[in-house]
Amino acid sequence: xxxxxxxxxxxxxxxxxxxxxxxxxxxxxxxxxxxxxxxxxxxxxxxxxxxxxxxxxxxxxxxxxxxxxxxxxxxxxxxxxxxxxxxxxxxxxxxxxxxxxxxxxxxxxxxxxxxxxxxxxxxxxxxxxxxxxxxxxxxxxxxxxxxxxxxxxxxxxxxxxxxxxxxxxxxxxxxxxxxxxxxxxxxxxxxxxxxxxxxxxxxxxxxxxxxxxxxxxxxxxxxxxxxxxxxxxxxxxxxxxxxxxxxxxxxxxxxxxxxxxxxxxxxxxxxxxxxxxxxxxxxxxxxxxxxxxxxxxxxxxxxxxxxxxxxxxxx
Amino acid sequence: xxxxxxxxxxxxxxxxxxxxxxxxxxxxxxxxxxxxxxxxxxxxxxxxxxxxxxxxxxxxxxxxxxxxxxxxxxxxxxxxxxxxxxxxxxxxxxxxxxxxxxxxxxxxxxxxxxxxxxxxxxxxxxxxxxxxxxxxxxxxxxxxxxxxxxxxxxxxxxxxxxxxxxxxxxxxxxxxxxxxxxxxxxxxxxxxxxxxxxxxxxxxxxxxxxxxxxxxxxxxxxxxxxxxxxxxxxxxxxxxxxxxxxxxxxxx
Numbered sequence: 001x002x003x004x005x006x007x008x009x010x011x012x013x014x015x016x017x018x019x020x021x022x023x024x025x026x027x028x029x030x031x032x033x034x035x036x037x038x039x040x041x042x043x044x045x046x047x048x049x050x051x052x053x054x055x056x057x058x059x060x061x062x063x064x065x066x067x068x069x070x071x072x073x074x075x076x077x078x079x080x081x082x083x084x085x086x087x088x089x090x091x092x093x094x095x096x097x098x099x100x101x102x103x104x105x106x107x108x109x110x111x112x113x114x115x116x117x118x119x120x121x122x123x124x125x126x127x128x129x130x131x132x133x134x135x136x137x138x139x140x141x142x143x144x145x146x147x148x149x150x151x152x153x154x155x156x157x158x159x160x161x162x163x164x165x166x167x168x169x170x171x172x173x174x175x176x177x178x179x180x181x182x183x184x185x186x187x188x189x190x191x192x193x194x195x196x197x198x199x200x201x202x203x204x205x206x207x208x209x210x211x212x213x214x215x216x217x218x219x220x221x222x223x224x225x226x227x228x229x230x231x232x233x234x235x236x237x238x239x240x241x242x243x244x245x246x247x248x249x250x251x252x253x254x255x256x257x258x259x260x261x262x263x264x265x266x267x268x269x270x271x272x273x274x275x276x277x278x279x280x281x282x283x284x285x286x287x288x289x290x291x292x293x294x295x296x297x298x299x300x301x302x303x304x305x306x307x308x309x310x311x312x313x314x315x
Numbered sequence: 316x317x318x319x320x321x322x323x324x325x326x327x328x329x330x331x332x333x334x335x336x337x338x339x340x341x342x343x344x345x346x347x348x349x350x351x352x353x354x355x356x357x358x359x360x361x362x363x364x365x366x367x368x369x370x371x372x373x374x375x376x377x378x379x380x381x382x383x384x385x386x387x388x389x390x391x392x393x394x395x396x397x398x399x400x401x402x403x404x405x406x407x408x409x410x411x412x413x414x415x416x417x418x419x420x421x422x423x424x425x426x427x428x429x430x431x432x433x434x435x436x437x438x439x440x441x442x443x444x445x446x447x448x449x450x451x452x453x454x455x456x457x458x459x460x461x462x463x464x465x466x467x468x469x470x471x472x473x474x475x476x477x478x479x480x481x482x483x484x485x486x487x488x489x490x491x492x493x494x495x496x497x498x499x500x501x502x503x504x505x506x507x508x509x510x511x512x513x514x515x516x517x518x519x520x521x522x523x524x525x526x527x528x529x530x531x532x533x534x535x536x537x538x539x540x541x542x543x544x545x546x547x548x549x550x551x552x553x554x555x556x557x558x559x560x561x562x563x564x565x566x567x
Binding site for chain 2: 063064065197200201203204205207208210211212213214215216257259
């Protein structure tokens with residue numbers, strides 16, 4: 001299959017998934033159902049694209065294909081914020097009830113955290129990126145422990161609300177936040193465009209990148225910040241969703257079999273959109289919300305990934 | 316000319332390179348020799364901005380390394396380290412094409428591809444250029460990486476143990492290519508090399524390091540000498556002249 005065909009196939013599949021999701025079994029008023037479902041699709045495209053992009057970039061920067069940006073602790077921080085608000089102020093607090101405030105608090109905290117982490121770690125010259133990951137893991141585990149501590153003390157009814165936040169959901173996305181997220185993601189993506197030409201070279205590792213004239217520290221710092229902002233916005237919008245990145249990035253590597261980011265990034269974004277739309281369709285229409293999106297995606301994606309590996313093994 | 320002035324490097328409390336000064340003359344092959352842990356590779360890495368130096372200056376054609384833009388330096392000086400493991404799957408041709416990045420920023424023009432083809436031909440990789448690097452032997456891989464450095468077309472080429480993993484035939488082939496690059500194209504080459512007989516047969520200038528210090532440096536003829544080598548390697552190495560070359564007999 002040529003590249004063009006692969007892209008056409010993916011584009012057609014994602015369009016089909018989206019249309020199926022929007023127009024399948026519309027009961028009642030179209031004026032109500034269709035815009036509501038379209039809003040969900042828009043949120044899916046935004047978060048799916050952001051997660052795929054940031055995971056591919058993150059894996060290139062770390063030269064490691066089994067890492068996701070969640071390793072620097074942003075997911076855990078999100079859960080800590082959600083649990084902390086309920087623990088301290090209760091589920092009836094304005095923070096919980098007002099989506100917009102919750103979004104701002106979460107997104108700003110996560111971006112600030114990533115910014116402080118980078119600032120602290122990159123203050124000294126020549127600090128290894130793996131040191132950053134290590135500190136990220138430790139802080140992530142710390143946040144996780146604090147979260148668990150608060151969760152066990154919570155009233156069971158309040159805990160049910162926390163539990164609801166533990167899974168990514170596209171059901172409560174509102175238009176205002178979506179528009180704001182689109183603007184932020186678009187601006188950040190525009191900013192990152194000037195660095196994308198370096199990605200292929202960065203995948204060769206630090207020494208080759210420096211030799212080929214990439215201002216390594218400068219570029220890596222900027223790209224890490226881009227990754228953090230995208231992940232923060234996506235997570236604040238729909239909940240913890242970075243699990244998706246690992247899968248779609250690796251499926252993209254296998255499917256396209258190239259190192260070129262000009263192919264990998266759009267490809268993984270399309271795969272991500274297919275996975276989310278398809279998954280959401282199955283969750284809503286077939287399982288009628290009796291399971292979560294992450295279960296479906298990890299199951300189907302995992303099976304497909306194993307198939308790809310087995311096929312590769314044979315050839 | 317590359318001028319190294321009082322450059323030093325410490326890792327924690329351990330000094331790897333004491334303040335060292337050395338000049339690399341244009342249009343010559345300069346070999347860094349010395350026992351393991353002498354600081355040869357570290358010095359080479361500092362000369363090519365791969366690692367930062369703790370003190371001192373490195374001037375390339377009179378301009379301090381840190382004062383030039385990295386993207387400009389990439390057109391002037393190239394470095395190839397000894398271990399080159401990649402996490403991405405590349406064909407030989409893809410890899411060599413990366414050498415053109417400083418000029419093309421990833422969008423290779425026709426002219427860039429001419430350089431790529433030439434580098435592939437120089438390293439005799441024509442018939443395996445479509446193969447993936449993970450299908451190649453250690454030596455073939457090494458040649459592919461050197462081809463990438465050649466495609467970069469820089470005035471100064473720094474190679475850290477380029478003969479690693481190579482058999483005799485390909486070692487000789489690579490040293491001859493380096494010699495031709497210097498003699499025909501006027502490049503300046505610095506290599507870290509362990510086989511002192513290759514250093515003796517192919518280099519113009521030898522710098523001997525030991526424990527982070529330069530023990531002695533000079534023209535090849537003066538350096539390949541039993542007394543000098545004793546000081547560097549702590550062993551007696553008889554030197555015999557065979558044909559035009561001084562050969563060290565250190566095997567027994």
